[in-house]
Amino acid sequence: MITYDKLFIGGTWTEPSSPDLFDILSPHDESLVGRAAQARPADVDRAVAVARAAFDEGTWPNTPPAERIAVLRRLNVLREARAEQIAAVITAENGSAGWFTRAGQPSLTRQANAYLKAAEDLAWEETLAPTDPAATVRSVVRREAIGVVAAVIPWNSPFSASLAKIIPALLAGNTVILKVSPENSLSTGLLADLLAECGLPAGTISVLPADRETSEHLVSHPDVDKIAFTGSTGAGRRIASIAGQQLKRVSLELGGKSAAIVLPDADLAKFTAGLAFSCLLNNGEACIAQTRILAPRRRYEEVVAAVKQVVESLKVGDPQDPDTFIGPMIRRDQQQRVRDYIEIGIKEGARLVTGGPQVPVGLEQGYYVTPTVFADVDNAMRIAQEEIFGPVLVVIAYEDEDDAVRIANDSEYGLSGGVWSADEQHALAIARRVRTGTVTINGAPIGFDGPFGGFKASGLGREYGFAGLNTYLEYKTVTI
Structure with missing residues (x-):
């Protein structure tokens, strides 16, 4: 069992204001995995105070960018050396299948490298040539840190979400308070250990x-200059209202209900080979999961049968078993939420193709959900409009490509999506019409050099690469 009985405040493990420890239970069998201290408002006040002092009076904001880059590159190296341990702890506390947590480790390296390259290539200060040859004034444009950043992340992918925020924030010269979910106290405790070693x-x-x-106390704190949030759209709206009242800078990466458009010429074998990774990654607890599958009317039953076959072939069970593809939900309330949505789908009149609200046989202990597929789904149904955050897929028929694009865009969300076609250029043309921040073609993984974020209710701002770094910078113009 892992225990973190102190809080990591300003780079030092510190006694918490409350001695009570939070029990982290295994989503697989409800055994005790670890215990950890939890922050209270008094701890937030201490963390903000040291971050404020470090920004206003410390060295980090004025450290040359090359030196900041070297420190964050060291963090990346330290994390790589402990990748197996990190993956194992996330699996234990989150229930994420081991294949997923291990496969995610190289992605963290690519994510960090994209930020480091963006920082190396950025013109931190440049003199603009005047557009008027007769001008007697020249402008010097500087990119400077915003100040104290409150980075608030959800529980489903703790390392990826943490590093997506703290690396660019620190590269930009900000000071940071990272607020994590109680369930992730162990993996983010490991992250704190790495941060203590890297030279900040x-x-x-x-x-x-x-x-x-306590999170609301943090984002409302008057000495916080920027909020960077990943989580539900409902919580994002609340945070946006706080930021608006206080005129804080804010970036929000929120929910999704993404569509995978299967075009009539798509190779169904390739689609089914990539379906599980595009639609059911991380037990379905992923904002980018393409949980609406749009199929042409003339191939509809063929697609439904193929989806059914894939979903039924996936092993559900102990996330530490290397053969397991889908593990448990993270908590009992999340398990019940997903099962409730399956009941809603049945009541709405959708055809239950496979799965259902019953717990998988032999997995009554823990927080398991039977992977479920619905067909004959109308896009207006709740199971097609609301983010379920579990292993539940809906298959929706469309008449022609215009109808497919209309259905894909008929959502309050706009985070991700996919297009499957034998003609890559044609797929690209369809992708251009889909109103989401990211579209993958034929199951391509999301890259880290390009911006990531959402349209509509899926958020504000972008992460990854130059766009993500820019989110943590202010522009200053000095005229001479």
Whole structure:
């Protein structure tokens, strides 16, 4: 069992304001995995105070960019050396299948490298040539840190979500308070250990596991200059309202209900080979999961049968078993939420192709859900419009390509999506018409050099690469 009985505040493990520890239970069998201290508002106040002092009076914001890059590159190296341990802890506390947590480790390296390259290529200060040859004034444009950043992440992918925020924020010269979910206290405790080793100045970063009330105290704090949030759209709206009242900078990566458009010429074998990774990754607890499958009317039953076959072939069970593809939901309330949505789908009149609200046989202990597929789904149904965040797929028929694009765009969300076609250029033309921040073609993985984020209710701002780094910078113009 792992225990973290202190809080990581300003780069130092510190006694918490409350001695009570939070029990982290295995989503697989409900055994005790670890215990950890949780931050209260008083701990937030301490973390913000040291971050404020480190930004206003410390060295980090004025450290040359090359030196900041070297420190964050060291963090990347330290993390790579402990990749297996990190993956194992996330599997234990989250229930994410081992294949997923292990496969995600190289992705973290690519994500970090994209930020590091963006920082190396950025013109941190440049003199603009005047557009008027007769001008007597020249402009110097500087890119500077915003200040104290509150980075708030969800539980489903703790390392990826954490690093997507703290690496660019720190590269830009900000100081950071990372607020994580209580369930992720163990993996983010490991992250704090790495941050203590990489060479950051005192006060630069804190890592605080805490509940929602404490999180609101953090984002509302008057000494926080920017909020970077990943989570539900409902929570994002609340945070946006706080940011609006206080005129804080804010970026939001929110929910999704993404569509996979299977065009009439798609190779169904290739689609089914990639379906599980595009639609059911991380037990379905992924904002980018393409959980609406749009199939042409004339191939509809063929697609439904193929989806059924794939879903039924996936092993559900102990996330530490190397053969398991889908593990449990993270908590009992999340398990019940997903099962409730399956009941809603049945009541709405959708055809239950496979799965259902019953718990998988032999997996009554833990927080398991039977992977479920619905057919004959109308896009207006709740199971097609609301983010379920579990292993539930809906297959929707369309008449022609215009109808497919209309259905894909008929959603309050716009985070991700996919197009499957034998003609790559034609797929690209369809992708251009889909109103989402990211579209993959034929199951391609999301890259880290390009921007990532959402349209509509899927958020504000972008992460990854130059766009993600730019989110943590202010522009200053000096005229001479």
